[in-house]
Amino acid sequence: MLVFSKAKLVILSIPKTGTTAIETALGPSAAIWVQDPPDLKHAPIYRYNRFFRPALEKFVSPDIQTMAVVREPISWLGSWWRYRQRPFMEGKANATHGISFDDFVEAYCQGKPPAFANVGSQANFLKPQPNGTSIDLLFRYEDQPKLLAFLEERLERPITLARENVSPEIPVALSPAVEAKYRRKCAAEFELYEGIA
Numbered sequence: 001m002l003v004f005s006k007a008k009l010v011i012l013s014i015p016k017t018g019t020t021a022i023e024t025a026l027g028p029s030a031a032i033w034v035q036d037p038p039d040l041k042h043a044p045i046y047r048y049n050r051f052f053r054p055a056l057e058k059f060v061s062p063d064i065q066t067m068a069v070v071r072e073p074i075s076w077l078g079s080w081w082r083y084r085q086r087p088f089m090e091g092k093a094n095a096t097h098g099i100s101f102d103d104f105v106e107a108y109c110q111g112k113p114p115a116f117a118n119v120g121s122q123a124n125f126l127k128p129q130p131n132g133t134s135i136d137l138l139f140r141y142e143d144q145p146k147l148l149a150f151l152e153e154r155l156e157r158p159i160t161l162a163r164e165n166v167s168p169e170i171p172v173a174l175s176p177a178v179e180a181k182y183r184r185k186c187a188a189e190f191e192l193y194e195g196i197a
Helices: 019-029 045-059 073-083 101-108 144-155 176-185 187-194
Strands: 002-004 009-011 065-070 137-140
Touching: 002 019, 009 019, 009 045, 019 144, 073 101, 073 176, 073 187, 101 176, 137 144, 176 187
Parallel strands: 009 065, 065 137
Antiparallel strands: 002 009
């Protein structure tokens, strides 16, 4: 998570949406750069609302805005599946070695997914809170020019992003039946992404 007090902007970091590259490029110039522990680095809207929002609205601005990057849901799961196939993960409970992408998505769709498919939810990460706190600005991971144009204008500086925290290059293919199940069981993921203007 990054906080820019002058720009009145908070960037929330959904895992596997390119936010590590954004943090690497912009972190040194941020007023606050939350790097660790992961539960705070990747604070979802409910955690932001509870622990960060009150202080930021008081000490930075009551008009501070939040933004996040959302990835197309199949691509997002594909990135997780590939990421958990890095060599050093072999033998760990959350590794995906020997697990097809179909099986990974099937497991993700379960009510309580096994460790290897327990990767959270972009929709839950951004779920609006009862007090009205919600994400202000959403950008598609796949539309980097729009994201960068916004950040450059808001932060008043040129920005170059490097590739960071990259998943292994492995082909991702999802069968039509499993894709249909994913779209049905996790409709909120697709509604969130498709609702971004």
